[in-house]
Amino acid sequence: MRKLFGTDGIRGVANREPMTPETMVKVGRAAAHLLKGSTQRPAIVIGKDTRLTGYMVETALTAGITSMGVDVLLVGPLPTPGIAFITRSLRADAGVVISASHNPYDDNGVKFFSGDGLKLPDALERKIEGLIFSGEVDGIRAAPREIGKAYRINDAVGRYIEFAKNSFPKGMTLKGMRVVVDCANGAAYKVSPTVLKELNADVMPINVQPDGTNINKGCGSLHPEALRRAVVKHKAHAGFAHDGDADRVLFVDERGALVDGDHILALCALDLKAVGRLREDTVVATVMSNLGFEVAMREAEIRVVRTTVGDRYVLEEMLANRYTLGGEQSGHIIFLEHNTTGDGIVTALQVLAIMRRQGKRLSELSACMTSYPQVLVNVPVRRRSALEELPSLQEGVRSVEARLGGTGRVLVRLSGTEPVARVMVEGQEQRTIERLARELALMIKKELG
Numbered sequence: 001m002r003k004l005f006g007t008d009g010i011r012g013v014a015n016r017e018p019m020t021p022e023t024m025v026k027v028g029r030a031a032a033h034l035l036k037g038s039t040q041r042p043a044i045v046i047g048k049d050t051r052l053t054g055y056m057v058e059t060a061l062t063a064g065i066t067s068m069g070v071d072v073l074l075v076g077p078l079p080t081p082g083i084a085f086i087t088r089s090l091r092a093d094a095g096v097v098i099s100a101s102h103n104p105y106d107d108n109g110v111k112f113f114s115g116d117g118l119k120l121p122d123a124l125e126r127k128i129e130g131l132i133f134s135g136e137v138d139g140i141r142a143a144p145r146e147i148g149k150a151y152r153i154n155d156a157v158g159r160y161i162e163f164a165k166n167s168f169p170k171g172m173t174l175k176g177m178r179v180v181v182d183c184a185n186g187a188a189y190k191v192s193p194t195v196l197k198e199l200n201a202d203v204m205p206i207n208v209q210p211d212g213t214n215i216n217k218g219c220g221s222l223h224p225e226a227l228r229r230a231v232v233k234h235k236a237h238a239g240f241a242h243d244g245d246a247d248r249v250l251f252v253d254e255r256g257a258l259v260d261g262d263h264i265l266a267l268c269a270l271d272l273k274a275v276g277r278l279r280e281d282t283v284v285a286t287v288m289s290n291l292g293f294e295v296a297m298r299e300a301e302i303r304v305v306r307t308t309v310g311d312r313y314v315l316e317e318m319l320a321n322r323y324t325l326g327g328e329q330s331g332h333i334i335f336l337e338h339n340t341t342g343d344g345i346v347t348a349l350q351v352l353a354i355m356r357r358q359g360k361r362l363s364e365l366s367a368c369m370t371s372y373p374q375v376l377v378n379v380p381v382r383r384r385s386a387l388e389e390l391p392s393l394q395e396g397v398r399s400v401e402a403r404l405g406g407t408g409r410v411l412v413r414l415s416g417t418e419p420v421a422r423v424m425v426e427g428q429e430q431r432t433i434e435r436l437a438r439e440l441a442l443m444i445k446k447e448l449g
Contacts, residue, residue, distance in 0.1 A: 003133060005125040007310040007416025009111025011100055014053035019108050021060040023132075028064025030131040031112060033140055034124065035094035036070050043071040043148075045090060047083035047156070048098035049187040049245045052212030053108045057098045061110070062150050069142035071149050075156035077210075079187045079246035081343035082160035084117035088340075089159060091115070099187065102222050102243035102330075103417070105213045117340040118319075119312040157190060164195050167338040167346045169353050174201035177352065180239035180252075182227040184220025185210040188246035192345050199349075204234055216243065221250045221331055224258055232256040238355065238362045242344045247311070248331035249344035251351060253362035261331040262293040263366040264351060268333065269302055269325055270368055271354045277324060277337070278302065284317045284326030286310070287411055291426050296369035310416060311342045372408070373430040375437040377423040378415075381448040387412055387421065396443045400425065400436045408433065412440060421448065 004010050004018050010027065012019040018027075036042035044065050048054035054077075062072045070093070075086055080097045087095030095113035103109070112120045131137040142148075179196055183189040185207045193205040206226060207219040219226060221241045231239040231252045239252040251259035265283060272278035282303045285293060289306070297304050305323070307313040311332040318326045318336050327333035332342030339346055355362055387393060393412065400410050408427030415422055423440045427433040 002125075003129050005129065008101065008312070009097070009109050011103065011107060011109040011417050013106055014051070014108040015056070019057065021056060024057050024060035024110070025064040026132045026137060027110060027128065028061040029068055029140070030128045030137045031094065031096070032065040032068035032070040033131065033137060034127055035112070035114070036068070037093045037115065039093070041071055042069070043073055043090070043092045045073045045075060045083060045087045045092045045095040046098065047075040047078040047086070047095070050077050050185060050189065050210035050212060050215050051100070051105060051108055051244075054098045057108055057110065061096060061098070066148035066150060067142060068140070069146040069148055071151065074150060074152045076152070077187050077189075078156055078160060079191060079242075079343075079345065080111075081247055081339050081341050081346065082156070082187075082191065084113050084339060084341045085160055085163050086153070086156050087113050087115060088117045090153070097245065099245040101245050101247070101417070102216055102220070105215050105217065109417075113341075119315065119341065121316075161191055161194055161198070164191070164343075164345045164349065165198060167335070168199060168349045169357070172353060172356060174199045174352060174356070176202075177356070178202040178204070178234060178236040179352070180204045180206065180227060180230045180234060180236045181348075182206050182219055182224070182239070182241035183208045183246070184216050184242050184244050185214045186216065186220065186242060186244035186246060188242045188345065192242065192246065192348075195345055195349070204230060204236065206230055220244065221248055224250060224252060228252050228256040228258065238352065240348045240351075243331075246344040247342040249333070249347050250331045251348075251362060251366075253366060255363055257363065259362060259366045261327055261329045261333060262290045262371065263369060264331065264333055264347065265289070265325070265327045266293055266296050266369045267354065267365045268350060269297065270300055271358075272325055273300065273302060279322055279324045282321070282323050284314050284323055286314060286328050288329050288424060290329065290371045290374055291409055292369050292371045309413065315341065372426050373428065373433055374424065374426045375430075375433045377437045377441045378420040379423065379441045379444045379449065381414070381419055381421050381444070383448055384414055384419070385448060387414060387444075390447050393440070393443050393447060396440055400440060403436065410440070412444070
């Protein structure tokens with residue numbers, strides 16, 4: 001089992017291990033040692049979301065990185081995809097994002113990008129852990145004259161705004177389109193509304209007053225209720241919501257109905273195929289994507305490749321086979337033509353462009369697939385144990401699959417970002433899958449709760 005890294009970097013309660021200043025200094029030191037290039041002045045970008053605890057983590061990482069003779073380029077609050085872009089743009093050796101994404105304010109996290117703007121592979125994360133827990137990194141230090149410096153990059157937000165706008169079709173504007181955007185009091189609170197305004201949309205931003213503690217609090221992609229009300233109230237053409245670091249997006253159509261990542265992925269895949277830009281007529285999704293998504297793609301003669309949960313694994317599959325589109329039900333959508341990670345703002349612009357180009361309402365476009373009933377139950381666990389090593393649970397999964405009779409799916413996994421096990425059951429009848437999901441959840445609670 002991993003000691004620090006999960007499916008999306010390091011996560012935990014702020015000021016509790018591993019998200020303490022002491023550990024973050026070591027993480028910065030180990031990462032700097034492994035990621036710095038051969039240039040005379042290696043540099044690593046650090047950006048963050050709007051959590052108050054970001055200052056503490058940023059300072060600790062900066063101390064660790066500079067102690068290894070590497071400069072730090074501080075960009076302040078910026079969406080995760082913006083940090084991936086800035087890392088490439090500044091030709092830095094690596095990028096660091098300080099964020100716990102959609103998690104509550106109390107949590108924080110750290111994830112890394114390579115100089116190419118790609119999330120680190122598992123093997124490199126294990127090397128960082130090895131340097132820290134073996135104590136080897138403690139003996140590696142730069143001479144006083146080689147210690148790095150920290151610089152603030154003041155135009156990072158402007159650079160990313162221009163980058164995002166360039167993903168929108170040339171010659172097209174959003175003039176006459178009324179859009180509500182929920183920024184979750186997070187990293188996109190400046191960027192997302194500005195991009196829309198500069199493309200001439202009539203913008204109604206909500207949750208754009210971060211105070212350091214209200215990130216994701218009753219808002220954003222996990223809590224779209226206020227967004228749904230605002231879209232209906234203002235008679236908007238559409239609305240969309242980010243999570244705290246804005247690498248994901250969920251939409252609300254003109255009727256106030258939620259449009260999740262599977263529907264976004266489906267309508268984008270169909271559009272890309274229609275214009276001949278869906279490589280090999282293939283889209284990459286995860287094991288969590290709804291069975292209805294696969295059915296809709298099959299009918300459109302689009303192949304679906306599934307990966308394990310995590311946009312990093314979606315991206316690895318896309319890079320290996322040069323696929324152009326992939327994503328998750330949660331709203332992490334990757335357009336490889338535009339960015340190297342899930343990008344909530346770029347994705348929103350692609351959906352709005354499809355609406356404009358096809359002259360259709362979002363409710364019409366999202367009707368391209370019908371979701372099967374799906375239940376997701378999160379079970380808090382006291383200890384992390386490989387679920388496949390629990391015989392009673394595995395027998396329970398086989399029993400549920402047999403009762404579904406080939407008309408549904410079961411997925412049981414440990415979360416890579418939270419101390420929970422996730423139980424997902426799909427099928428044709430809501431009450432049945434709810435009962436089956438509760439049965440499996442109870443088994444996990446008895447074994448690991």
